[in-house]
Structures are given as structure tokens and as C-alpha cells.
Amino acid sequence: MELDYTVKRSAKRKKLTISVERDRTVVVHAPISASDEAIDKAVQSKRQWIYAKTHHEQKLHELPHPPGKEFVNGESALYLGKHYRIQIVDDETAKVHFGNGFTVPRRQASLRREALREWYLEQAREVILPRIDEQARNLGVQVRLVKIVDNRFRWGSCTPKDAVHINWRLIKAPMSVIDYVIVHELAHLLEENHTPRFWNIVRTHTAAMLKAKTWLKENGQLLEEEV
Known part of the structure; x- marks a missing residue:
């Protein structure tokens, strides 16, 4: 199976490294002098490691809530590792405020x-x-x-x-x-x-x-x- 990857070259980089991003894309960071053949050889030598990374449970796991959902009174949002309640309020300002929880102006409904x-x-x-x-x-x-x-x-x-x-x-x-x-x-x-x-x-x-x-x-x- 062909292994897709993106190459990013840099004049400052001295060594070739391979990373697997959280969207499962494979990125090769290489020196300017690295040839395409050398890069491909390095990638092929890491095939097993790349496969394990791209099939890791965390990378395959879907978000627990679909992006774009509206939030309402009583829901919570994370801040510095803790969940805080969200309250929709009648407020003339257009900004979110934070105290014991989040207050969101009703005018920002959409x-x-x-x-x-x-x-x-x-x-x-x-x-x-x-x-x-x-x-x-x-x-x-x-x-x-x-x-x-x-x-x-x-x-x-x-x-x-x-x-x-x-x-x-x-x-x-x-x-x-x-x-x-x-x-x-x-x-x-x-x-x-x-x-x-x-x-x-x-x-x-x-x-x-x-x-x-x-x-x-x-x-x-x-x-x-x-x-």
C-alpha cells in the first residue's frame, strides 16, 4: 500500500524527522540537502511505526459532540481544566464574561x-x-x-x-x-x-x-x- 506523506524542507534543519499529526497526516521535516530518494527510504523504514501512529485509537476517535452545536443555559465549558456552567443573560454588551461561570449575552444568540x-x-x-x-x-x-x-x-x-x-x-x-x-x-x-x-x-x-x-x-x- 502506498504511503502518503508531506515533505517540509528547511535550511536550518540538520536531521530528518517524521511526525504523525492528529488528523493522521504524515509529515517529514527534512534538511534542504535531503534527496527525495533519501526521504522516501526513511519513510519506508518507519512504515510499521507510522501505521501504529495513524491507527492509534485517539486519532481514530470522533469528537463526542458534533462541531457547530448550539449551547444553552445549564451547559458547561472548560477553562483551565475545570468545567464551568454557561448562563445566557440579558446583557447589552456583546462579550462573554467569566466569574463563577460563563455568562453569555442573549443578543449573541446566533x-x-x-x-x-x-x-x-x-x-x-x-x-x-x-x-x-x-x-x-x-x-x-x-x-x-x-x-x-x-x-x-x-x-x-x-x-x-x-x-x-x-x-x-x-x-x-x-x-x-x-x-x-x-x-x-x-x-x-x-x-x-x-x-x-x-x-x-x-x-x-x-x-x-x-x-x-x-x-x-x-x-x-x-x-x-x-x-
Whole structure:
């Protein structure tokens, strides 16, 4: 069976790595000098590993709720790992407010999901961006650019140009999980691949690494829900 994959070359990259995204696409990150034949040979040598990853239960599992569903009074939404009740209120403002729970203006009836999404994005910028700066200082690395991004299939990424991108949906996860993803991406500035040294770096700077990985594995689908 033919194995489909996408190749992304970079002049800064020295080693070839293969990743399987959460939508089951296979991406090869390769140096500019890597030939098509060398890339294909590397992919073929990893066929068994790629098959296992693309058929992992978490990647095959469908979202528990279909995207686009409306939410109503009494439902809940995640924030920093906890569920909070949603209340639809008569309010002249057009913004979502958060206290002991979420309050959503009734005037946003047709745009409730969009309003909550904007609130999440704002909170992600306020909470996660300073956390990246703090963890970068802890690891002694310099980041050229940090961004909160909208990416359905990756929690974070570190580009060859030393830019760190974090998925805004992580604002729904516990802070320990957010820290794990941040440290994971920053560690790539010290060690490009997932070597034993890489994991030692992550483990040293993330006390709850295994717990955070387990939480993401078990609850990742919840973060992708629209509400």
C-alpha cells in the first residue's frame, strides 16, 4: 500500500524527522540537502511505526459532540481544566464574561460559539504568552517569536526559525498541561529531536510530565469541542 506523506524542507534543519499529526497526516521535516530518494527510504523504514501512529485509537476517535452545536443555559465549558456552567443573560454588551461561570449575552444568540471562542483566544494570550516567557527563562533559551495559533491538530510547535506556536485550545486544559506543552516546544531549541536528552530536559522542567501527557491523551478530544 502506498504511503502518503508531506515533505517540509528547511535550511536550518540538520536531521530528518517524521511526525504523525492528529488528523493522521504524515509529515517529514527534512534538511534542504535531503534527496527525495533519501526521504522516501526513511519513510519506508518507519512504515510499521507510522501505521501504529495513524491507527492509534485517539486519532481514530470522533469528537463526542458534533462541531457547530448550539449551547444553552445549564451547559458547561472548560477553562483551565475545570468545567464551568454557561448562563445566557440579558446583557447589552456583546462579550462573554467569566466569574463563577460563563455568562453569555442573549443578543449573541446566533454567535454564541464565536463569542466564547473569542473569549478563549483573549485568555490564551493573557495567560499562556507570559508563561512561555517564564519557561524560556527557566530553560535559558531565547525565543524569536511567540504566537497563539488556531491549529486543530497540534497543541504546539517550534519552528526552525525559533518561533514557538501554541494552540489556543490549550487554555481549556489544566495549567500543568499547558506548562508541559510549552516546555516540550521550548526544549526543541536545545535538542531538535525526541532524544533521551530531550525528554530529560522536559522531565527536569515539568514535574508532572507523565500526568500531563496522560491528561492530554485522555482529554484531548474535549479541547477540540467547539464549546
